[in-house]
Amino acid sequence: MRSISMTDENGQALAIVAAPIDEVGATERAQFFTTRSIKKDSKVHALYLAISMCDLTTLEGADTPGRVRQLCEKARHPVPPDIFNEAAKLKDFPPIPSVAAVCVYPAMVSVAVKVLAGSGIHVASVATAFPSGQSPLSTKIDETRYAVAKGADEIDMVINRGAFLSGDYQQVFDEIAAVKEACGTAHLKVILETGELGSLDRVRLASEIAMHAGADFIKTSTGKIQPAATLPVTLVMLQAIADFYHKTGKKIGMKPAGGIRTAKQAIQYLCMVNETLGAEWLTPQLFRFGASSMLNDILRQIFKEATGRYYYDRVFSLD
């Protein structure tokens, strides 16, 4: 049991306790969820759910208003309704839902906000010198304020790994708390960048710091570093969320990001959430997938369930 003394945002003493993790056991438990056999109605249910939990993301230096606009259209209608109805000839399969959010750089927020107005889809923005986080705190706060001012209602920040790995946990905590304050009413997702932390013990510690500092969600990765989201890392974070909930009564959300490409993987994650935190976490308010290429595979699987055959890939747009 690792206990770290620090002070919270109000100057009060705070002890952050991180349970030790047995890597072998955690990995074995995580692998268990790959053996769940989700078929028929429950598969369809899970696939629809996974779409509604998707954060479609474009985070490239080459992002342009045109690119962001097109991604937002995909977010509204992952597949054109007419095509789905025509293909499936179904009256009883509900329409394909829109995704949960579109995630872009701060400079692109206003474009996304405009396209998504009235759709109910959230606009998330990475801030805080994503993906490295190697900028002064003042810059990070300015960036956060800018994104929020432009209409982002979710902020995906990165933790200061430089501080974390050098043992300056107070700095990590303070930055999260400061960004949380800068967010105002916007939801804060804290990216731990687990691929840079080196052990599941540290994943657990970083999760605890983020949750205590005010994270609404904790998120595995930026997607820029390998490995990104894995089942064991996600499991450890879910268990941290469970313990935090039973201690404080606060429900923190979870977002695995990067590396989840197939519908099959998505279902494994949903089973893991279901059996670790319970079904009450299976809503976009508390669980998200940071995954873009996964969406088309899910659509393909839904078409398959609806019609009994696989569709030609090109039926689904590449955006």
Next chain:
Amino acid sequence: MTTKRAQKKSSPAVTSITQKTRLSGAEAPRFEYAPSVQSSDFVQIEKRNGLFIGGKFVEPKSGRYFATINPATGEKLAEISEASADDVDLAVKTARKAYVNVWSKISAKERGRYLFRIARLIQERSRELAVLETIDNGKPIRESRDVDVPLVAAHFFYHAGWADKLHYAFPGQTIAPLGVVGQVIPWNFPLLMAAWKIAPALACGNTVVLKPAETTSLSVLRLAQIFQEAGLPDGVVNLVTGAGATGSALVGHSDINKVAFTGSTEVGKIIARAVAGTNKRLTLELGGKSAHIIFEDAALDQALEGVINGIYFNQGHVCCAGSRLLLEESIAKDFIDKLKRRLTKLRVGNPLDKNTDIGAINSEGELKKIKKLIQLGCDEGGELYEPKTCKIPEKGYFQRPCFFSNVSSSFTLSRVEIFGPVLTISTFRTPQEAVLKANDTPYGLAAGVWSEKGAKIHKVAGALKAGVVWANTYNKFDPSAPFGGYNESGWGREGGRHGLMAYLDVK
């Protein structure tokens, strides 16, 4: 085609998807797993099953048969021969003939080749064996498919490798096979126990007469088909099915050189008495009441999975089940809360459903025994927790996973083997007390220790009087690891180099 599908899909279950995916804040999210049932119709089961003697299936001289049932439904699966003393005598004579004329004459390398062939055939027919095991025994298909059958193949592969290398196992010593061995195995892991018994016996050059438990003969008889297919010489392995009387005839037969038994301590004692005064060798693998110690500095979420695996694996029908949980008092409350929540996630039901975590209790008698002990636990003052949300099928023999907290070492439940999904929990204050409590039992088969502190684990493990001690894991089996117990848990070891000694005369 499309219309047909559309009609099929307009079931109420699919309509509810619309509601579920609307995701309005008002409705509580749910995620039910639809049944995902392993098909079983490809496994043919003979209505009437003979004894396997001399490489052939033969009718019992007794002419008597008994039913074997599917514990998940209570329905009869097939009839099994009841071997009389005459049948057993024939089987032993056949095994003796095969030993003298064939098995002791061929080279060790040749013996190994048969075992390799058997191992490969087990892998090829693994799905069939897993389904049969699940139908006849009640264990979840996930376990028979992912644990039992792969381990069965592993045992044959492992011992195939030893067959021509026995001299290296005991350098400088003379070794010789014992002759004919009589083996009696239990119902909790029918195939795996057959593998634990048959593979080392054959590798060491002995011939075998084996009796499976009366409730679970089918998968072992299927193994006989594999022996035929592998071309194993006739009479090298013989199977006599039946209940206690058959077992007693086998154990008491004058022409066997060794008895190997896995089962209850009660029967083990009877066998020990029967064998006393003869020159038969004896190994016994009996009951257990294994302690599972969790220290406050353990990785608790992983320890929790270890506890679940330790006691609820195979419905708790495991001789080395971690049935006595010892919690350091400082973490007891939190850990018990975690355990309660975890229990609500266990899925009890149709063993053929791939998502079932806990299957059927093997027989009505066992279920009654478990229920009686649960009642006794309540009467003695234990606090019973049974997840109310856990649904169990109406037909068949099922028991919800449960545990008793607030249990003392002086309770009956702490001392007797329940052999079901029932855990007892007591607390301790120091490592010394943990060891004292763990060793406070007539048994000594296995133990588990959880701590992130290496030195503590070594110190505690060294002080535990148990044949197997798992550190930061539980119920891990490997053919190379010797298995066996202290005190009333048995005599001798199975598996690894130690296990070979039980089937060899080492001078």
